[in-house]
Amino acid sequence: MTQLYDRVALIGLGLIASSMAHAMRRGGLAGEIVGTARSAETREIAREIGLCDRVVDTAAEAVADADLVVLAIPVGAMEDMAREIGPHLKPGATVTDVGSVKRAVVDAVAPHVPEGVHFIPGHPLAGTEHSGPRSGFAELFENRFTILVPDGNTAMEPIERLTALWQGMGALVETMDVEHHDLVLAVTSHTPHLIAYTMVGVADDLRRVTDSEVIKYSAAGFRDFTRIAASDPTMWRDVFLNNKEATLEILGRFTEELFALQRAIRTGDGEQLFDYFTRTRAIRRGIVEAGQDTDVPNFGRPVKKP
Amino acid sequence: MTQLYDRVALIGLGLIASSMAHAMRRGGLAGEIVGTARSAETREIAREIGLCDRVVDTAAEAVADADLVVLAIPVGAMEDMAREIGPHLKPGATVTDVGSVKRAVVDAVAPHVPEGVHFIPGHPLAGTEHSGPRSGFAELFENRFTILVPDGNTAMEPIERLTALWQGMGALVETMDVEHHDLVLAVTSHTPHLIAYTMVGVADDLRRVTDSEVIKYSAAGFRDFTRIAASDPTMWRDVFLNNKEATLEILGRFTEELFALQRAIRTGDGEQLFDYFTRTRAIRRGIVEAGQDTDVPNFGRPVKKP
Ligand SMILES: NC(=O)c1ccc[n+]([C@@H]2O[C@H](COP(=O)([O-])OP(=O)(O)OC[C@H]3O[C@@H](n4cnc5c(N)ncnc54)[C@H](OP(=O)(O)O)[C@@H]3O)[C@@H](O)[C@H]2O)c1
Ligand SMILES: NC(=O)c1ccc[n+]([C@@H]2O[C@H](COP(=O)([O-])OP(=O)(O)OC[C@H]3O[C@@H](n4cnc5c(N)ncnc54)[C@H](OP(=O)(O)O)[C@@H]3O)[C@@H](O)[C@H]2O)c1
Numbered sequence: 001m002t003q004l005y006d007r008v009a010l011i012g013l014g015l016i017a018s019s020m021a022h023a024m025r026r027g028g029l030a031g032e033i034v035g036t037a038r039s040a041e042t043r044e045i046a047r048e049i050g051l052c053d054r055v056v057d058t059a060a061e062a063v064a065d066a067d068l069v070v071l072a073i074p075v076g077a078m079e080d081m082a083r084e085i086g087p088h089l090k091p092g093a094t095v096t097d098v099g100s101v102k103r104a105v106v107d108a109v110a111p112h113v114p115e116g117v118h119f120i121p122g123h124p125l126a127g128t129e130h131s132g133p134r135s136g137f138a139e140l141f142e143n144r145f146t147i148l149v150p151d152g153n154t155a156m157e158p159i160e161r162l163t164a165l166w167q168g169m170g171a172l173v174e175t176m177d178v179e180h181h182d183l184v185l186a187v188t189s190h191t192p193h194l195i196a197y198t199m200v201g202v203a204d205d206l207r208r209v210t211d212s213e214v215i216k217y218s219a220a221g222f223r224d225f226t227r228i229a230a231s232d233p234t235m236w237r238d239v240f241l242n243n244k245e246a247t248l249e250i251l252g253r254f255t256e257e258l259f260a261l262q263r264a265i266r267t268g269d270g271e272q273l274f275d276y277f278t279r280t281r282a283i284r285r286g287i288v289e290a291g292q293d294t295d296v297p298n299f300g301r302p303v304k305k306p
Numbered sequence: 307m308t309q310l311y312d313r314v315a316l317i318g319l320g321l322i323a324s325s326m327a328h329a330m331r332r333g334g335l336a337g338e339i340v341g342t343a344r345s346a347e348t349r350e351i352a353r354e355i356g357l358c359d360r361v362v363d364t365a366a367e368a369v370a371d372a373d374l375v376v377l378a379i380p381v382g383a384m385e386d387m388a389r390e391i392g393p394h395l396k397p398g399a400t401v402t403d404v405g406s407v408k409r410a411v412v413d414a415v416a417p418h419v420p421e422g423v424h425f426i427p428g429h430p431l432a433g434t435e436h437s438g439p440r441s442g443f444a445e446l447f448e449n450r451f452t453i454l455v456p457d458g459n460t461a462m463e464p465i466e467r468l469t470a471l472w473q474g475m476g477a478l479v480e481t482m483d484v485e486h487h488d489l490v491l492a493v494t495s496h497t498p499h500l501i502a503y504t505m506v507g508v509a510d511d512l513r514r515v516t517d518s519e520v521i522k523y524s525a526a527g528f529r530d531f532t533r534i535a536a537s538d539p540t541m542w543r544d545v546f547l548n549n550k551e552a553t554l555e556i557l558g559r560f561t562e563e564l565f566a567l568q569r570a571i572r573t574g575d576g577e578q579l580f581d582y583f584t585r586t587r588a589i590r591r592g593i594v595e596a597g598q599d600t601d602v603p604n605f606g607r608p609v610k611k612p
Contacts, residue, residue: 076576100526125526128603129590139609144525174522184519187509189526194571195501196527198564200586202556203493205563213490215592216480219450220406220431220495221502223599224530230590233583240571240579250508251568255561257511258504262557265500265546270382273546277539280506284435284536286521293529297434299605303445 004165006031009066011059011081013037013046015127016098017072018136021051023169026138036062037133038073045133060088068165071097071109076238079108086112094118094158100189100235102149102181104242118158120150123181124171125189129230142170143291149178186246190239191254194247196228197236310471312337315372317365317387319343319352321433322404323378324442327357329475332444342368343439344379351439366394374471377403377415382544385414392418400424400464406495406541408455408487410548424464426456429487430477431495435536448476449597455484492552496545497560500553502534503542 008030010017017035024030035052036059037043046055056062063069063085071078078099089095095113099105102121113119126144128135146166150159163173176184203214203222218226240247264272288295314336316323323341330336341358342365343349352361362368369375369391377384384405395401401419405411408427419425432450434441452472456465469479482490509520509528524532546553570578594601 125523127526130603135603137603142609145522147523184515184523185526187512187515188520188523188528191508192505192527192531194567195505195564197583197586198560198567199498199501200589201582202497202559202563204586204589206493206556206559209490209493211589211592214494214589215596215598216451217431217453217490217494218593218598220433220491221498221534222494223593224534225498226586226590226593227599227605228527228530229583229586231583233580233587236583237576237579241574241576244571244574247571248568250512251564253508253512254504255564257508258501258557258561261500261504262554265550265553268547268550270543270547273543274539276507277503277535277537277542280503280510280532280535281539283506283510283517283520284532286517287524287529287532290521292521292524293533294607296608297436297441297443299533299607301600301605302602303448 002029003031004029004161004168005067007066008033008068008070009062010035010052011062011069011071011085012073013042013051013055013133014072015131015135015140016124017070018046018051018133019138019140020070020072020136020169022136022138023141024165027168029165029168030068034062034066042133049134051133051136059085063088063090063093065090067093068162069093069095071095071099074234074238075099075101075105075242076234078105079112082109082112086114089114089117091116094120094162096120096122096162098122098124100185100239101242102178106149106178118154120148120154120159120162121178122146122148122162122166123185124166126171127231129227131232131235139170141166144171146171146173147181148173148175149181150175182243183246183249186243186250190243190247191250193228193231193236194240194251195254196225199225200229308335309337310335310467310474311373313372314339314374314376315368316341316358317368317375317377317391318379319348319357319361319439320378321437321441321446322430323376324352324357324439325444325446326376326378326442326475328442328444329447330471333474335471335474336374340368340372348439355440357439357442365391369394369396369399371396373399374468375399375401377401377405380540380544381405381407381411381548382540384411385418388415388418392420395420395423397422400426400468402426402428402468404428404430406491406545407548408484412455412484424460426454426460426465426468427484428452428454428468428472429491430472432477433537435533437538437541445476447472450477452477452479453487454479454481455487456481488549489552489555492549492556496549496553497556499534499537499542500546500557501560502531505531506535
């Protein structure tokens with residue numbers, strides 16, 4: 001494939017950045033990949049496994065002369081990082097991020113991006129429950145959407161180039177309004193995560209059912225929630241602190257509907273339950289047809305012999 | 307392996323019964339497997355794919371001379387079925403069921419089981435989102451728990467034989483008190499399913515986010531919920547109608563905790579969120595260590611090329 005950037009700087013070397021490193025290499029999309037992370041430990045691991053062409057100790061060094069800078073750190077850390085790298089950005093470079101929330105990141109980062117540098121916020125809708133520099137793999141973005149939310153004044157060429165990079169990593173790219181992104185993600189990601197965390201918390205708290213029972217008998221549905229609730233606590237704290245309004249709106253709708261179903265259970269209204277449970281199947285079919293999930297039973301989990 | 311029953315009658319030929327048929331055959335556990343289902347269509351499919359040794363048109367015929375009778379139909383259908391087969395059960399035979407709720411099934415079935423027939427209610431904690439006679443497979447019960455809830459007066463020999471059957475199909479077997487079963491399952495299965503159905507319903511209902519957006523951007527967490535919410539509506543209606551009390555108790559705890567987290571989001575209490583999200587990871591580790599789920603990212607879902 002074509003090289004799209006001479007030098008890419010990855011700020012943060014966790015799941016997303018390490019997956020990008022693998023995918024850019026596979027596609028020959030970057031001339032040089034320079035990486036950095038907050039801790040010496042992560043930088044050491046990155047060096048050991050040869051994740052980047054070069055691992056440097058500071059973000060300022062990493063962005064020097066980079067054509068593309070990717071902020072791949074928790075949402076709550078974006079502002080300080082933007083302030084730190086702002087003065088070192090090369091004129092004409094593009095800055096992007098991969099944060100799961102967009103309004104807060106735009107507000108935090110944009111003020112620190114100097115004139116002549118393009119800021120194109122982004123979000124790959126792909127992830128796993130694992131984190132850190134060893135968790136990345138080149139296929140993570142394959143057939144998944146990456147949403148870019150550039151403002152109306154951004155030049156076309158840098159947007160097209162960044163789009164080509166994500167496509168080169170296997171992603172489908174869409175652009176969207178910042179606020180709409182945060183609402184859509186509150187529905188498809190943030191609220192589901194909060195609910196999963198809550199369900200696992202409830203199970204953990206119960207006195208009358210032990211943790212060991214919960215663990216043994218988890219295959220009946222619960223274990224799916226525990227995967228989601230095993231995601232990185234820092235990342236998710238930052239998501240909820242930074243997408244308050246939309247999450248609270250969707251949570252309000254959620255509790256409203258939950259109360260209606262709860263009432264149907266209490267009053268024994270089987271018809272309402274049946275109709276509700278029937279209606280929700282169509283969305284699943286849509287997701288499988290759109291290639292966004294597999295139809296193999298239980299996601300095709302490997303069956304582990306005792 | 308050893309043949310444990312000369313003749314097994316499967317009443318209902320859906321996911322669970324068809325998986326049992328495959329698993330019993332693999333293990334040579336039954337001399338003859340006789341099956342029946344409500345609809346001519348299902349019986350025809352079962353004949354076509356050779357699911358049983360014999361498919362008969364009525365439950366009365368199926369249970370005649372059977373040493374083990376398995377009720378593998380929705381919980382709400384158990385009472386009528388028990389009334390229908392009661393007079394035809396062979397003295398000394400064992401009747402079991404696979405219903406997801408136990409108190410209601412015991413109350414519905416026990417009165418119709420004649421003296422001299424052993425009734426041992428059961429529940430395999432294994433399933434998928436698919437249903438019907440074609441959805442079964444021999445490995446479904448592998449390394450999963452089956453819970454038996456015999457009452458204190460049941461003879462040991464029939465319990466041991468039924469235990470051996472489930473073990474021969476790959477399951478781990480435990481016995482438990484009827485009420486405790488229903489509470490444990492309310493936590494590990496029933497409430498998670500209701501929550502998943504609700505979340506998918508909310509997403510489907512929203513005006514400001516289209517169904518097509520929900521589908522496209524589902525990989526960020528939501529799609530996991532849609533798999534659970536794709537399960538059979540009849541089965542789940544019956545579960546909630548028949549495990550009211552325990553489900554409502556756990557739902558009460560759930561909304562309580564959800565409100566606490568909602569409040570933490572509203573007030574920006576990052577510490578509380580972080581602590582909560584950290585605590586829930588331990589249960590996931592326990593489940594993976596106990597062999598009840600895989601640690602492969604995203605359950606090891608196949609990555610589908612566009
Ligand atoms: N995981 C997902 O499913 C997913 C999906 C889409 C988008 N995202 C977004 O992608 C971003 C990165 O997530 P990830 O999953 O790649 O996380 P990760 O695996 O936990 O890695 C996070 C990286 O950020 C660094 N970091 C953490 N706190 C920092 C701070 N205060 N200042 C500077 N660097 C800091 C970490 O450095 P050390 O290793 O040295 O601690 C690490 O290299 C987040 O904004 C997240 O919202 C995540
Ligand atoms: N699916 C799971 O994950 C799971 C796990 C553990 C336990 N269970 C329990 O196992 C039982 C069967 O579930 P399944 O998943 O095997 O269901 P399924 O695939 O939907 O099959 C249900 C079977 O029951 C028959 N049936 C439905 N309504 C009936 C009625 N009113 N009278 C007589 N027969 C009727 C159906 O006959 P037709 O095909 O002719 O309609 C079909 O053969 C349920 O009690 C469920 O709670 C399910």
